[in-house]
Amino acid sequence: MLTTQLLLLLLTLYMHQPNDPRFQIYSLSERAITIAFGTEISESLLIKVTNCQKLLAEKPFHGFITAVPAYANITVYYEPLITIKSNLRGKSCFEKVSNYITDLLAQPVTENTTHSNTITIPVCYDDEYGPDIAEVANHHNITVNDVIRLHSSAIYKVYMIGFLPGFAYMGGLNIKIATPRKATPRKIVPAGSVGIAGQQTGVYPLDSPGGWQLIGKTPISLFNINNTTPSFLKAGDDVIFKPITANEFKTWAG
Amino acid sequence: MRIRILKAGLLSTIQDMGRHEHLSQAVPVSGVMDTLSARIANKALGNDDNNATIEFTYADAAFIAETDLLIAYAGDGATLSVNGQHIPAERPVFIPALTTINLIPTQSGVRTYLAIAGGWDVPEVLGSRSTFLTFGFGGFNGRLLKKGDILNSVDKTTTISAVLFERLKNTSVNYPAWGISLRDFELMDKKTIRVVAANEFTWFDKASITNFFSAPYLIGRQSNRMGYFLDGPVIERVKPAELLSTAVCLGTIQVTGNGTMIILMADCQTTGGYPRIAQIATVDMPKCAQLRPGDAVYFKQLERDEAEKLYIEREQQLQQLTTAISAKFL
Numbered sequence: 167m168l169t170t171q172l173l174l175l176l177l178t179l180y181m182h183q184p185n186d187p188r189f190q191i192y193s194l195s196e197r198a199i200t201i202a203f204g205t206e207i208s209e210s211l212l213i214k215v216t217n218c219q220k221l222l223a224e225k226p227f228h229g230f231i232t233a234v235p236a237y238a239n240i241t242v243y244y245e246p247l248i249t250i251k252s253n254l255r256g257k258s259c260f261e262k263v264s265n266y267i268t269d270l271l272a273q274p275v276t277e278n279t280t281h282s283n284t285i286t287i288p289v290c291y292d293d294e295y296g297p298d299i300a301e302v303a304n305h306h307n308i309t310v311n312d313v314i315r316l317h318s319s320a321i322y323k324v325y326m327i328g329f330l331p332g333f334a335y336m337g338g339l340n341i342k343i344a345t346p347r348k349a350t351p352r353k354i355v356p357a358g359s360v361g362i363a364g365q366q367t368g369v370y371p372l373d374s375p376g377g378w379q380l381i382g383k384t385p386i387s388l389f390n391i392n393n394t395t396p397s398f399l400k401a402g403d404d405v406i407f408k409p410i411t412a413n414e415f416k417t418w419a420g
Numbered sequence: 421m422r423i424r425i426l427k428a429g430l431l432s433t434i435q436d437m438g439r440h441e442h443l444s445q446a447v448p449v450s451g452v453m454d455t456l457s458a459r460i461a462n463k464a465l466g467n468d469d470n471n472a473t474i475e476f477t478y479a480d481a482a483f484i485a486e487t488d489l490l491i492a493y494a495g496d497g498a499t500l501s502v503n504g505q506h507i508p509a510e511r512p513v514f515i516p517a518l519t520t521i522n523l524i525p526t527q528s529g530v531r532t533y534l535a536i537a538g539g540w541d542v543p544e545v546l547g548s549r550s551t552f553l554t555f556g557f558g559g560f561n562g563r564l565l566k567k568g569d570i571l572n573s574v575d576k577t578t579t580i581s582a583v584l585f586e587r588l589k590n591t592s593v594n595y596p597a598w599g600i601s602l603r604d605f606e607l608m609d610k611k612t613i614r615v616v617a618a619n620e621f622t623w624f625d626k627a628s629i630t631n632f633f634s635a636p637y638l639i640g641r642q643s644n645r646m647g648y649f650l651d652g653p654v655i656e657r658v659k660p661a662e663l664l665s666t667a668v669c670l671g672t673i674q675v676t677g678n679g680t681m682i683i684l685m686a687d688c689q690t691t692g693g694y695p696r697i698a699q700i701a702t703v704d705m706p707k708c709a710q711l712r713p714g715d716a717v718y719f720k721q722l723e724r725d726e727a728e729k730l731y732i733e734r735e736q737q738l739q740q741l742t743t744a745i746s747a748k749f750l
Contacts, residue, residue: 195672196728197702232444236664328691330689333446396442397447
């Protein structure tokens with residue numbers, strides 16, 4: 167009886183091989199696996215995610231297609247028909263890619279090799295362009311000018327691109343202007359609108375439905391299909407919003 | 421080769437195998453919904469699998485051959501007909517200039533793929549000819565096909581296409597006795613959709629999981645190329661945690677805040693924040709692409725490694741088909 171229990175215990179231990187505590191790997195589909203570094207939003211996780219993305223770009227494995235960074239994880243897409251024929255360790259593609267990435271991440275990280283770009287985005291905060299700016303000010307009992315000052319004096323971090331092509335989720339919003347999403351989303355938010363949702367800020371790259379509080383609008387285009395990299399921003403970028411007047415906005419656009 | 425659209429039908433777009441390189445910038449894959457049918461139509465012509473096809477949704481469409489054509493079609497949405505004469509699917513067909521081709525409804529599916537020797541000639545946008553309707557780029561000017569549109573094929577064709585064209589060229593519609601059979605691809609049980617448990621599978625309660633694997637779920641009316649809503653027993657959460665936005669893909673089944681499930685389809689977003697209950701086996705996605713609102717499906721659990729094995733077997737089967745066609749005509 168005891169032997170059976172011991173065997174079971176050993177088997178359990180074997181089945182649950184101690185995962186690398188630094189990350190977990192799970193399957194998304196036959197063609198994708200996700201490497202999760204945590205479950206919260208933090209700059210240290212962002213560094214791990216962008217580092218992993220960089221390592222994969224430098225040393226792709228057989229069948230690698232692309233990698234999609236998210237807040238706390240990165241998803242790696244591959245073509246199983248190619249990967250299965252590779253000499254990576256493991257029986258299935260899932261094992262092969264998991265082992266490859268585990269080895270890749272075991273290499274010592276060269277600190278701070280990824281310097282982030284700082285990108286300035288001009289924003290007109292007039293209520294014509296930011297229809298919710300007064301609501302945000304009222305919500306916090308501050309003036310519209312305070313909202314503009316607070317929004318344009320921080321350096322934001324792009325955590326991920328998602329939701330819409332080129333839509334950057336940015337963290338670093340001052341808690342004094344953090345505002346919940348609108349109860350009823352708008353049917354159409356015009357492209358270029360700058361919004362707030364909780365402690366995040368972002369810019370709508372394309373006309374789309376959306377529930378973020380709109381506090382301004384940029385004349386620049388954040389998504390252009392004619393560019394080889396269509397998204398203006400990428401995960402890891404630093405972003406500054408620079409206030410411009412309605413006149414400057416119009417000349418920029420025209 | 422050139423056609424003119426006489427009747428566009430409900431939702432007709434140009435699609436290839438999709439846009440895969442810009443997922444990190446949240447550019448959706450798009451592409452054909454039923455990859456198997458589109459690939460078979462292309463293979464029947466000696467085309468590359470990735471050549472652009474027209475994806476027709478249901479029937480009610482018609483077009484005219486402005487030049488001689490070498491076409492093939494596949495998919496359960498419609499059958500093609502010339503003057504009441506049925507044209508067989510899944511094989512190359514020669515159509516003489518000035519012939520009018522009608523799409524006739526079927527009772528079985530939704531989508532039909534029309535391939536042409538060389539593929540439909542539309543510009544590549546971000547590495548693909550697929551139409552992404554939501555933001556109007558790719559395909560034919562980023563939009564649905566409409567009456568009067570003129571579509572050209574790419575002039576350069578494969579040697580197989582050239583050989584087929586010469587052999588089949590005639591004064592009337594002509595096709596060979598052979599064809600590829602979609603039935604060779606184990607799609608018979610149309611109601612059973614095989615799935616692998618997703619990462620948040622354990623976030624849902626036991627009764628909901630039991631329902632998930634036993635109750636019928638109906639394809640909802642609000643279903644389109646982005647996703648299908650499912651009508652059926654609600655999926656309850658045991659874990660109230662919030663999920664941070666993370667990558668999702670074709671075949672991901674998300675559970676929304678009110679317990680409704682959504683199957684993500686070709687035009688889906690690249691990331692999502694709803695917990696994921698399951699991932700549909702890629703080999704069963706072509707079946708999903710042919711489901712109509714009101715159709716009932718049952719989900720059956722599969723192990724991750726089995727799904728991968730089925731995927732590889734399917735791909736090998738498709739490769740063998742290409743080899744066999746090459747051997748026949750080269």
